[in-house]
Each structure stands twice: as C-alpha cells, then as structure tokens.
Amino acid sequence: MKIGVVVNEGPYTHQAADSAYRFVKAALEKGHEVSRVFFYHDGVNVATRLTIPPQDERHIQKNWSALATEHGVDLVVCIAAAQRRGILDANEANRQGKDADNLAEGFRISGLGQLIEMGVQTDRLVVFGD
Amino acid sequence: MADTKKFLYVNRKAPYGTIYALESLEVVLIGAAFEQDVSLAFLDDGVFQLTKGQKTDGIGMKNFSATFRALGDYDVNKFYVEKESLEERGLTEADLQEITYEDENDDWAEKPSIRFVTRAEMADIMSEQDVVLSF
Numbered sequence: 324m325k326i327g328v329v330v331n332e333g334p335y336t337h338q339a340a341d342s343a344y345r346f347v348k349a350a351l352e353k354g355h356e357v358s359r360v361f362f363y364h365d366g367v368n369v370a371t372r373l374t375i376p377p378q379d380e381r382h383i384q385k386n387w388s389a390l391a392t393e394h395g396v397d398l399v400v401c402i403a404a405a406q407r408r409g410i411l412d413a414n415e416a417n418r419q420g421k422d423a424d425n426l427a428e429g430f431r432i433s434g435l436g437q438l439i440e441m442g443v444q445t446d447r448l449v450v451f452g453d
Numbered sequence: 454m455a456d457t458k459k460f461l462y463v464n465r466k467a468p469y470g471t472i473y474a475l476e477s478l479e480v481v482l483i484g485a486a487f488e489q490d491v492s493l494a495f496l497d498d499g500v501f502q503l504t505k506g507q508k509t510d511g512i513g514m515k516n517f518s519a520t521f522r523a524l525g526d527y528d529v530n531k532f533y534v535e536k537e538s539l540e541e542r543g544l545t546e547a548d549l550q551e552i553t554y555e556d557e558n559d560d561w562a563e564k565p566s567i568r569f570v571t572r573a574e575m576a577d578i579m580s581e582q583d584v585v586l587s588f
Contacts, residue, residue, distance in 0.1 A: 435483035442584040443456045450587055
C-alpha cells in the first residue's frame, strides 16, 4: 500500500513526531511504500539540524534523517510554516538575506501543493497531530 | 482531472488561540488549485472560526475570517457545521457569517455554502471521504 504521512506537532513537546516515526518504520518493515512525509504547523521544527537533546534521550531529527537516507523517504517541510518558525535551507537563507540556515540532512523545503499531491497519489493519508 | 478525490478539511480549533485555523485555511487555498472535491467541516471550537463580527485589532493578529467568504470563487462551497458544537457553545446559526457561492449549474444562482448537520450526519460525511485532513 502507498502511504502518505503528515506531522503537525513539534518535537519533544508532543508525541506526534515520535508516533509518526514509529508508524513509518513499521509500515516500511511490513513492505509498504511510504512515499512522503509532510511536516506542517510546529512539525517543521523537527527539521532543524541545530537540535541538541540530552545524550540519553532520543534524537528525533536524526531519527527522521536516517529514514530519508536509509529508505529514501521524501521528507518535505512546508515553506510557509517553516519561514514563520525560522527553518531555512541554504537557498532560502541566501534569498532572504539571512546569515545562517538550519535544515537537516534528508529534509527538503517545498510548498503545500506537495501535501495535496500526496493526498491525491497515496492509498492512505495518515495525520499525526494534537 | 482523472485523480479526483474527496478531500475533507476538519477544523476543530478556535481561530486565534493557536495557528491551526489560519494554517488550515492556507492548505484549503493551495488545495483549491488541484481541482479536488473539497469539503470543510467545523466542529468543537472550530465553529468559532465562522462567527461574524470578528475583531482582532486588540490582539495584533490578522483577521482572516473574510477569506472564508472568498472560497466560493475557488469552488469550495461545502461548509459542514456541526449543530451540537454550536449549541454546546451557546451559539446559533445566526451568529455565523453569511457565506455564499454562485452555482454554475443553476444559472449562477447565489446559494448558501454553510450546511448545518448533526454529529451523526458529520460522522457519515467523514466516512464518505478519501482524504481527511484534521487541524
């Protein structure tokens, strides 16, 4: 089955990003295709590579980045939501005249159209949120 | 479009205390370009999103309530409002702004976009959808 996933809450404050991660891993292990994960609302905060959780805690951003590099899952961060919350890739930082960028490996920034497209193209869309 | 699906956007939060309502509306606006069969549901505190006479000057936030009235121009004209949620909050149908669309299949007659449904009917509406995005 072709599955799309939406993450609507930020890391550590809320379990949604953890639950979504476990769901995606389980789905892949069962042989399903997870074609895309879309990060929206505070969910975009998962994508900052500047996250430094205590060493004995899970690293949510790195967990997701590993899913992208190891399984080719397309991790898309909404550009409008990201810009509100200070999540920028190098291109966007340059375009906006900012002196830093913070998008983690495996994530890409794109528009809300990617969310709708995912809804159209997948068999199931699963939303993780509040 | 070959790939037309039934999309339902479920709005459950009041308009300004959190960003969900505004960012949900942004998805609806972008999604309108994809020519899908779109419906909006308003339940729980989400019914406050459609109240008339919203004034946001005092809280320094953009009043986006007028945007709902523009959605008819994008063929987004099925607004399902849950009756029980209104009643539980002391609201009546008269507290909501008037939202209309022009029906292209009926000589562009102006018709109301808001349809009031019971909780049980809302459950049926949800079960008929292909994609449910909850905010």
